[in-house]
Amino acid sequence: MITINNLYFKYTGNWLFNNLRLEIKTGNIYGLLGKNGAGKTTLLKIITGQLFPKEGNCKIYDIDSRKRLPDILSKIYFLPEDFHLPDLTPIKYSKVFSPFYPNFSSEDFKKHLSDFEIESGKSLSSMSYGQKKKFLIAFGASTNCEIILLDEPTNGLDIPSKTQFRRLISSIVNNERLIMISTHQVRDMEQLIDPIIIIDNGKIILNESIESITSKISMVLSPEDISAPDIIYKEKVPGGYAIVYEKPGPTLNIDIEILFNTVLANKEKLKSIFNGSSYEIGAKK
Amino acid sequence: MKINNYLTGKRVALLVRKDIYMEKKFIAIISVTITLLIFISSFLSATSRNNPNFHTSFFTFILYTIGIAITSKIFSDMHSLKKNHFWYMLPASDLEKTISKFILSAVIWPIGLLILYSVISLLTGSINRTIFGYSNNPILPISYGIWIRIGNYILIQSLFFYGAALFKRHQLIKMGISILLFTLLLFIIAMIIFRSVVGENPGHFSFHQFYQWGNSYSHSFNMSIDTENLRRVLEIIKRALKIFYLFLMAPIFWILTYLKVRKNEASNGV
16 A cells, blocks of 8 residues: 655755665554654655655555645545644534545544544634644544554543544554554553554664564563573563563563564564564665 | 546635635734725825825735735745645645635735725725715726736736745745846846947947937937837837736746645655
């Protein structure tokens, strides 16, 4: 559905993306993880045609995202981290913007607003950041777009809203839809995102499903520090040590934060574990 | 269902409607301000009784000044770091987005102003007649002169329309300076060309003479170059400039604006 081929991108100076290649398919909720400045938001903006690659391309349904065609844009909903909402009520907003989305469902919109406890008659500009974000999530889910890109969707959400968000995302994923969530709040996304893409210094350093990850590595919580040849990473956590082994383990036992730290601390080791299949090999420019 | 990816009237109408909804407060403020301005100035003008065509002049003044100021800010949602996300993500083509902005600044603004001004000028006219026994001629929407002024506005507006897409900030000032510099450059080039044309007779021609010739070249100036030919050349240049102004300038700047919008990117980075 989304194919990135030999993509090069930079703002000024060094290349942010250097020969980036990535394929993203429907039926999944991708988790896009990375440190600040790793290039997550830039990647989402390139996918949506807001930024143009210097070389290479990003194609959605085989169409270059640079073209920003209405047919493609009407299939994409992108929730940005920072946004400005007009002085309209949610109902007026939907009247103005929903006609651009051919599959928009007013019933879904009303239901999502109600689930998130958003007042439909209150002006958006007078709402808190969290309420605005919930409104945009509700609107995005109601567009029934095939590609939903969410940049830090749980930032600013209270605990019940985070639960509601997870419930909503789980309910809208299907075989025809692709959801990609870029986040630092990995705890909010556990049991939700699969596969996981980790981006570092403009390179994809992991792109694997949870099943694939747990078929190669496992995590355990040990009350004391252990040393063993198959341990690839350990970290002191409340209650003991999180130990990552190079051996298969149960799928449910994946702690995404530990996985993220493991990958960043052992890039070469992880590369050999996954045979480089998910890794981006960047040709120096 | 296959969607038309380039231009549909429906999407353009939706974009125009969206902008009107989003800017309804600004539209209300500007309408009230213009109404007050017309009321005050028309009362003042009625007391002096010396300009029966006051409304035509004042309409032209508002049309150009406020129209060009609005035009210069017409792409602010494309340049704004806070708002440009919605500009790029809205499912409409870059051509449709450009056309919708054109319609707002070059069609809806002058026609909206004309309707508002006509109503207010009729209203102030009857009030002035009752109070002062005199009123200025009201604006008539069917007047030929008014439509010539609107036509000229649309042509000149095209320059600022391009400036609005080209410059991220201070579009009005930057475009004003650009036009000034370009005019100066044209003048210098014209002077150089003219100098080279009369260069064979340097002893017979000076800038002072050129100025004199410009004022009364047909009869009073006697110099050794062929004034008849020069007059013909100037006539051709004048016609060419008129054709450029009337038929080419605006379409060129509209196309340049579209091309600028098409290659524009969100620049706020990570």
